Amino acid sequence: MTRPRIAYVGMTHLGLCSGIAAASKGFETLCFDPNADLVARLESGQLPVVEPDLPELLAANRERLRFSSTPQHLSGCDVVYVAPDIPTDDRGQSDLQSIDSLLKAIERHLKPAAVVVILSQVSPGFTRARLKPGLNLYYQVETLIFGRAVERATQPERIIVGCADPTAPLAAPYRAFLDAFGCPVLPMRLESAELAKISINMCLVASVSVANTLAELCERIGADWDEIAPALKLDRRIGAYSYLSAGLGIAGGNLERDLATVIRLSGETGSDAGVVEAFVRNSRHRRDWALRTIHREILDENPRAVIGVLGLAYKENTHSIKNSPSVALLEHLLPWKVRVYDPVVTPAAVPHLKIQGTSSALEAAQDVDVLIIMTPWPAFRQLDPHDLAKAMCGKLIIDPYRVLRSAAVTAAGLDYITLGVPPYRARSHCDA
Amino acid sequence: MLEHLNPAPEKPRRAVIIGAGGFVGNTITAQLRIDGIDVLPITRREVDLLATDAASRLRQLLRPTDSIVFVSAIAPAKTVEQLILNLRMAEAGCAAIQAVNPYHLLYISSDAVYADDANPVTERSPVAPTTLHGMMHAARELMLKTAMAGPFVALRPTLIYGAADPHSGYGPNRFRRQAAKGEPITIFGEGEEQRDHVLVDDVARLAARILCRRSRGALNAVTGASVSFSDIARMVAGHFKPSAEVRPVPRPGPRPHLLHRFFDITDCLKAFPDFTFTPLAEGLARTHRAAMETRS
Numbered sequence: 001m002t003r004p005r006i007a008y009v010g011m012t013h014l015g016l017c018s019g020i021a022a023a024s025k026g027f028e029t030l031c032f033d034p035n036a037d038l039v040a041r042l043e044s045g046q047l048p049v050v051e052p053d054l055p056e057l058l059a060a061n062r063e064r065l066r067f068s069s070t071p072q073h074l075s076g077c078d079v080v081y082v083a084p085d086i087p088t089d090d091r092g093q094s095d096l097q098s099i100d101s102l103l104k105a106i107e108r109h110l111k112p113a114a115v116v117v118i119l120s121q122v123s124p125g126f127t128r129a130r131l132k133p134g135l136n137l138y139y140q141v142e143t144l145i146f147g148r149a150v151e152r153a154t155q156p157e158r159i160i161v162g163c164a165d166p167t168a169p170l171a172a173p174y175r176a177f178l179d180a181f182g183c184p185v186l187p188m189r190l191e192s193a194e195l196a197k198i199s200i201n202m203c204l205v206a207s208v209s210v211a212n213t214l215a216e217l218c219e220r221i222g223a224d225w226d227e228i229a230p231a232l233k234l235d236r237r238i239g240a241y242s243y244l245s246a247g248l249g250i251a252g253g254n255l256e257r258d259l260a261t262v263i264r265l266s267g268e269t270g271s272d273a274g275v276v277e278a279f280v281r282n283s284r285h286r287r288d289w290a291l292r293t294i295h296r297e298i299l300d301e302n303p304r305a306v307i308g309v310l311g312l313a314y315k316e317n318t319h320s321i322k323n324s325p326s327v328a329l330l331e332h333l334l335p336w337k338v339r340v341y342d343p344v345v346t347p348a349a350v351p352h353l354k355i356q357g358t359s360s361a362l363e364a365a366q367d368v369d370v371l372i373i374m375t376p377w378p379a380f381r382q383l384d385p386h387d388l389a390k391a392m393c394g395k396l397i398i399d400p401y402r403v404l405r406s407a408a409v410t411a412a413g414l415d416y417i418t419l420g421v422p423p424y425r426a427r428s429h430c431d432a
Numbered sequence: 433m434l435e436h437l438n439p440a441p442e443k444p445r446r447a448v449i450i451g452a453g454g455f456v457g458n459t460i461t462a463q464l465r466i467d468g469i470d471v472l473p474i475t476r477r478e479v480d481l482l483a484t485d486a487a488s489r490l491r492q493l494l495r496p497t498d499s500i501v502f503v504s505a506i507a508p509a510k511t512v513e514q515l516i517l518n519l520r521m522a523e524a525g526c527a528a529i530q531a532v533n534p535y536h537l538l539y540i541s542s543d544a545v546y547a548d549d550a551n552p553v554t555e556r557s558p559v560a561p562t563t564l565h566g567m568m569h570a571a572r573e574l575m576l577k578t579a580m581a582g583p584f585v586a587l588r589p590t591l592i593y594g595a596a597d598p599h600s601g602y603g604p605n606r607f608r609r610q611a612a613k614g615e616p617i618t619i620f621g622e623g624e625e626q627r628d629h630v631l632v633d634d635v636a637r638l639a640a641r642i643l644c645r646r647s648r649g650a651l652n653a654v655t656g657a658s659v660s661f662s663d664i665a666r667m668v669a670g671h672f673k674p675s676a677e678v679r680p681v682p683r684p685g686p687r688p689h690l691l692h693r694f695f696d697i698t699d700c701l702k703a704f705p706d707f708t709f710t711p712l713a714e715g716l717a718r719t720h721r722a723a724m725e726t727r728s
Contacts, residue, residue, distance in 0.1 A: 281556070288698040292656075295701050300708045335706045 003027055004078035004173035009106055011038055011067075013049045013320075014119060014144050015083035020054065021153035023061035025180040030077055034105070036069040043067045050319045050344055053150045071109040078173035080110060081140070083119040088257045093264070094123060103130065115174045121254065123261055124194040131164055136171055138163055139190055141197040147317035158184040162193025201258040202276070205250060207243040209279045212286045215246030215420035225420030226402065246419040248325040248400055249287035250279070251314050256323065290329050290372055293398055293417055298370045305336060308368035308392070310361050311375025312342035312350065319344045325400075326374035330355060339364045343377050362391055369394030376401035385412035395426060433555055434647040434703040437583055441644035444499035444536065448472045450479075450490070450525060451504025455597050456540055456589075456632060460501055463636035464643070472498075482520060487527035494532040499643045502576060503540040508601070509568040522572040526579035536646050537580045538639060543590040543652060543695075545570040552696040555588075555650045585642055587635070589653035590695065593715065594632030595722035603661065604629060604716055607668040608723060611676035617669055620683040623662030626692040628654045631715035641704050655709040656697035667713055671720040 008019035011033035139162035266273035314324035341364035347357035452473030544566030669676035
């Protein structure tokens with residue numbers, strides 16, 4: 001059998017990274033998006049997303065990749081992945097209109113035997129409701145992680161496939177493509193696969209919620225969560241890759257969507273989702289840790305304080321600010337003067353916040369009373385606390401993700417507050 | 433969570449305080465006047481909310497452009513009779529409010545509306561009172577919210593203290609009065625229970641801000657700092673020369689199920705970022721000075 005031709009519809013973060021990954025496995029890959037401007041930028045090598053190794057992977061596989069906004073080009077493809085962004089509202093509810101529109105728009109351009117695979121995350125029941133004679137439709141679980149998208153797309157642990165009939169063999173071109181990834185392929189009924197995606201995320205949320213709950217306790221009883229978490233990871237029942245880093249709640253939007261979906265489905269079916277509601281409460285509580293901390297430590301006593309904030313992106317190595325803890329914090333610091341630096345995101349991305357952008361981390365720290373590191377960009381790890389101490393007029397670093405080393409910060413005469421441990425106070429204050 | 437209908441603070445045309453003769457109502461009235469707001473204080477002298485003609489008398493005093501603070505209550509409501517009386521007072525208020533349809537309604541409620549085990553308490557904690565007092569406030573919130581066509585807001589203070597507080601419940605007010613009389617300050621057991629206490633002036637300042645922003649929703653009037661009764665007793669004792677004695681006494685009953693109560697004040701930080709609560713030590717000192725001035 002000749003190698004199947006693959007297509008990705010929707011040049012989203014997911015669609016683009018997955019498409020380039022498919023080409024890296026040796027398949028001719030069409031990257032389609034109805035947005036001709038976006039396609040033109042991609043064609044010229046401009047990537048709209050920030051991901052480690054993605055530019056290199058694109059360059060190495062450029063000859064097998066074709067970018068197009070012409071739907072007729074899909075007629076040459078054997079397996080067509082559909083991967084638009086699924087927008088969510090403030091309550092985490094998905095708007096599935098965009099994927100329906102896209103499915104409708106491409107359907108008539110597909111070859112008769114083409115396999116269509118929904119890759120965007122949809123609610124259980126969505127795919128089966130779109131089955132119809134002549135449409136070879138599957139759902140495949142995506143496990144994209146912002147900042148690790150290339151690794152996730154090229155080296156999946158397993159591939160979960162939802163099928164109309166899981167006892168029937170997968171369509172041959174689809175099977176041939178999946179086999180190229182060299183990992184277990186798990187066919188299951190559509191509803192199981194759709195819920196499997198949510199189940200994965202629920203397990204991650206459970207781990208994160210446990211970590212956040214216990215990290216807060218650590219802050220109050222003198223324990224250090226960073227001493228505890230590695231011990232847990234050595235427990236085989238918990239696992240080396242478990243999500244046990246303390247953080248500022250659950251961010252990014254996708255996990256929140258799944259929480260909302262489980263609560264909604266439980267409401268509709270009468271199952272108990274009390275524990276999921278507790279996850280939501282805990283996430284909301286921890287998200288505002290930095291706001292409470294800065295009020296307690298500085299703002300309640302110094303109404304004229306100047307604040308430095310490092311990071312706007314919702315996590316490192318991404319340009320996304322959706323549900324960013326940093327942006328959420330800044331929205332509640334409007335009465336104060338704030339200086340901000342992010343290596344990728346500019347203040348123009350958040351025009352509703354009256355923040356002063358700066359060109360470097362040190363410039364953001366200049367003359368501030370407190371510096372908060374809200375995104376753990378690798379570059380921030382290189383900051384020398386002595387330089388920060390010289391630049392700042394205040395003495396406090398709030399660093400939820402432990403980007404800096406507490407000992408180095410306190411040795412520089414600065415107080416240091418992070419998640420999961422009581423505040424570290426400076427060894428010696430520089431009163432100059 | 434509060435939602436501000438006024439994007440920027442705007443003085444109400446007139447604030448009407450129903451229950452202005454009480455400890456909290458009087459303080460709110462004073463604060464609003466300091467802020468330059470036209471205030472109509474209504475005490476029991478003007479309208480007795482338990483009188484048969486209360487609703488019509490109140491209605492005659494109200495205007496559709498008024499921002500109303502409903503603070504009148506028989507508190508704490510410890511008996512069924514007190515509960516019913518409070519509901520009757522609210523019933524009269526509801527009838528007048530429904531007839532007038534005022535611009536804004538602020539109800540001074542209580543943190544007693546929350547379940548005992550809601551730690552840390554937030555504005556999203558379930559309203560599940562376990563006392564008649566809490567049930568009274570929960571019911572009145574619902575009554576007034578239902579009667580009010582426009583924006584309604586409930587301000588839910590925790591334990592309030594201040595020099596003019598007529599109550600002598602267990603806490604700062606009683607401790608101060610005991611010490612002022614030359615008696616030892618008595619704490620139950622070791623006085624280890626931690627509670628949040630809010631200065632009445634802070635409740636009044638929050639009420640004023642809520643009126644100016646025409647906020648709706650619910651907000652807890654709490655400082656976010658819970659302190660043990662033992663520590664509070666020692667702070668109060670230290671205001672007297674010589675320092676008053678703090679004496680542990682056996683608890684009058686079993687140790688309360690709710691040993692500590694903590695609040696998460698994030699909603700307040702978001703609603704009023706530049707609002708700061710008076711630290712307990714400062715508030716107690718201020719209360720002591722005010723009480724001494726009143727005595728002299």
